[in-house]
Amino acid sequence: xxxxxxxxxxxxxxxxxxxxxxxxxxxxxxxxxxxxxxxxxxxxxxxxxxxxxxxxxxxxxxxxxxxxxxxxxxxxxxxxxxxxxxxxxxxxxxxxxxxxxxxxxxxxxxxxxxxxxxxxxxxxxxxxxxxxxxxxxxxxxxxxxxxxxxxxxxxxxxxxxxxxxxxxxxxxxxxxxxxxxxxxxxxxxxxxxxxxxxxxxxxxxxxxxxxxxxxxxxxxxxxxxxxxxxxxxxxxxxxxxxxxxxxxxxxxxxxxxxxxxxxxxxxxxxxxxxxxxxxxxxxxxxxxxxxxxxxxxxxxxxxxxxxxxxxxxxxxxxxxxxxxxxxxxxxxxxxxxxxxxxxxxxxxxxxxxxxxxxxxxxxxxxxxxxxxxxxxxxxxxxxxxxxxxxxxxxxxxxxxxxxxxxxxxxxxx
Numbered sequence: 001x002x003x004x005x006x007x008x009x010x011x012x013x014x015x016x017x018x019x020x021x022x023x024x025x026x027x028x029x030x031x032x033x034x035x036x037x038x039x040x041x042x043x044x045x046x047x048x049x050x051x052x053x054x055x056x057x058x059x060x061x062x063x064x065x066x067x068x069x070x071x072x073x074x075x076x077x078x079x080x081x082x083x084x085x086x087x088x089x090x091x092x093x094x095x096x097x098x099x100x101x102x103x104x105x106x107x108x109x110x111x112x113x114x115x116x117x118x119x120x121x122x123x124x125x126x127x128x129x130x131x132x133x134x135x136x137x138x139x140x141x142x143x144x145x146x147x148x149x150x151x152x153x154x155x156x157x158x159x160x161x162x163x164x165x166x167x168x169x170x171x172x173x174x175x176x177x178x179x180x181x182x183x184x185x186x187x188x189x190x191x192x193x194x195x196x197x198x199x200x201x202x203x204x205x206x207x208x209x210x211x212x213x214x215x216x217x218x219x220x221x222x223x224x225x226x227x228x229x230x231x232x233x234x235x236x237x238x239x240x241x242x243x244x245x246x247x248x249x250x251x252x253x254x255x256x257x258x259x260x261x262x263x264x265x266x267x268x269x270x271x272x273x274x275x276x277x278x279x280x281x282x283x284x285x286x287x288x289x290x291x292x293x294x295x296x297x298x299x300x301x302x303x304x305x306x307x308x309x310x311x312x313x314x315x316x317x318x319x320x321x322x323x324x325x326x327x328x329x330x331x332x333x334x335x336x337x338x339x340x341x342x343x344x345x346x347x348x349x350x351x352x353x354x355x356x357x358x359x360x361x362x363x364x365x366x367x368x369x370x371x372x373x374x375x376x377x378x379x380x381x382x383x384x385x386x387x388x389x390x391x392x393x394x395x396x397x398x399x400x401x402x403x404x405x406x407x408x409x410x411x412x413x
Contacts, residue, residue, distance in 0.1 A: 006111040007074045011408045013117060017197040017237045019187060020403050022070055023225070024063060024124070024180070025205025025370065026243035028054065028379055029213040034222040042230030046239065046383050050411075051391075055380035055398040057245055059331045059344075060294035061370050062280055064097055064131060066244035067202055069401035071107045071121075071132050075332035080104035081131075082337035083279020087298055089336060096282060098127040100134045104334075108404045110135025112198045113143040120161075120196035121145040122186045124179045124204035127283060129159075132200075136160060144196070148182035149174045167193070174284065177207045177221040184228035191235050208247040209288055209368050233383060240407030242400045243378035245370045250291070250350045257360065257367040260317050260345060262295060263353040269311060273300035276353045277339060280371050289360045291350040292371030296339030305340045312341070317349035320373070347374035384411040 003012050034040045035047075058069045058076050060083055068081040076082060080102055088095045113119040113136055121136060123129050126147040136143030137160050144160030151164040151171040165171060168186035172178035180203035190196040203225075211218035232239060252258050263276040280292030297312075299305055309321045320343070327342035328335035345351050350369050352358050360367075378400050386394060390410030398406070 004111045004115040006108050007072055007078065007105050009073050009405055011108065011111065011404065013112065013115060013198070013408060014238055017191055017199070017235065018407055019199040019201055019232060019237050020070070020240045020242075020407055021184070022067060022200070022202040023241065023243050023379070024203045025208030025245060025247045026379055027208065027213065027246035027248070027375070028377065030208065030218060030222060031379060033213040034219055034226075037219060039219050039223040040226040042226040042233060045233060046229065046241075046381060050239075050381065050383040051386050051394070053380045053394050053398065054377050055242060055400045055402065057243070057376045057378050057400045059333075059373065059376060060279055060292070061245035061372060061375040062292065062294070063125070063128070063205075063244050063282070066400060067128055067132060068103060070242070070244070070403060071109055071200055072105050073108055073401055073404055074105060075399075075401065077328065077332045077334055078105055080334050080337065082334050083296075085277065085279050085281035086296075086337050087275065087277050087339065094277065096127075098130050098282070100131055103131060103134065106135060107132060109143070109198075109200055110138070113138070113141035117142075117198040118196045119143040119198045120187070120190050121200045121202075122183045122190075123147045123202040124149060124183050125174065125202075125284065126150045128202055148172055148179045148186070151182070151186075161195070174204065175206055177224065179204050179206065180221070181224045181228065184225060184232070188228055188231045188235065191232070191237060204284075205247065210365055212249065212368070237383070238407060238411060239381075239383035240403045241379060241381040242403045244400070246375035246378055247368050247370050248347045248374055249366055250293070250348055250369045251366040255366040257291065257363075258317065258349045259291060259352050260315060260349060261352050261354050262297070262312070262343065265315065266297070266308070270308065274298070274308070276351075278352060280369070288367065288369045289358045289363060291352050291358055291367065292369050293345045293350055293374065294371035295343050295351040297341040297343060298339040299341070302340045309341055312343055317346050318343060319346050320344040344372040347372075382406060382411055386410050387412050
């Protein structure tokens with residue numbers, strides 16, 4: 001084994017292949033129902049040979065925030081990622097946090113590449129490839145990073161690999177379950193070809209936004225994922241499996257979305273000028289309309305933050321309102337990239353700006369989304385038993401961004 005350090009942690013690299021898989025939006029019920037119905041024999045094998053528990057993800061429970069935490073091993077206050085989207089205090093512009101320029105620390109993947117491993121990051125969403133690939137294409141290392149969304153556009157100078165479609169098949173639509181299955185299939189193909197031995201495989205949550213755990217669309221999806229998990233196991237790959245966030249139904253009994261349009265509410269009470277930012281916003285809003293259970297508020301008069309916070313707490317469906325300093329401390333967030341207030345809502349409720357800011361016309365099923373505290377508990381699964389030290393840690397408060405630590409250091413040899 002060879003060792004390397006990254007962001008204050010030591011990682012011991014096993015001699016065999018390693019893969020960490022982020023199953024985007026994987027509320028634990030998805031696994032429980034699929035396992036109970038016999039749809040996941042590969043996962044059953046993993047659980048028989050390994051270990052399953054739960055971990056706590058970072059808040060807000062969004063994709064960019066948690067993927068950045070997972071590949072660095074540190075919380076958002078260190079990564080600098082406060083959402084998928086934020087109001088840049090330097091420019092006053094609303095910006096998607098999809099560029100590596102926003103990342104404030106190096107990744108474990110870059111460290112493993114420098115330590116001599118053949119590293120591959122395969123994401124479903126191109127935005128994550130853009131955000132998390134620094135260091136993988138540096139001179140003198142063997143690394144690659146590509147997405148299933150734009151697999152056909154991968155070229156060696158910019159991605160570390162060409163002809164991905166010859167390796168893993170035709171580029172799938174991003175709004176499909178196949179976009180996630182493709183990621184795992186590509187990981188299997190890279191291992192089989194000897195092109196990678198240290199992988200991060202990050203899926204997309206299109207299916208989880210669309211289907212509840214008991215619905216056939218979800219069960220078929222997890223069954224397809226399971227085929228590739230079984231293949232990874234057959235290749236002797238040491239696996240760590242977690243999620244960036246969970247998922248909940250955000251609707252009334254009649255199936256209509258349960259939304260608090262907070263900017264409208266604030267305008268009605270305090271007048272115009274207070275701006276609500278929805279950090280769930282990203283290039284893929286068709287399945288959630290940019291509605292999640294966490295928003296930030298930039299106040300026209302920041303000195304009134306305590307007054308406004310107290311008023312927001314009285315709104316039905318709001319569960320937490322934190323002022324900037326408290327939010328940064330309690331939620332481990334970068335204070336310069338959040339608003340004056342952080343607001344979170346109930347498990348069945350989402351927060352938005354005003355109806356005209358959210359296009360729900362393409363929702364063909366009841367709204368399912370995430371972002372708040374009720375979507376932070378995620379699976380934490382390993383393909384081998386944990387050693388005594390890490391089993392004890394896992395009984396306390398493991399975080400999803402501990403997964404590389406556990407898979408490198410915590411599995412019995």
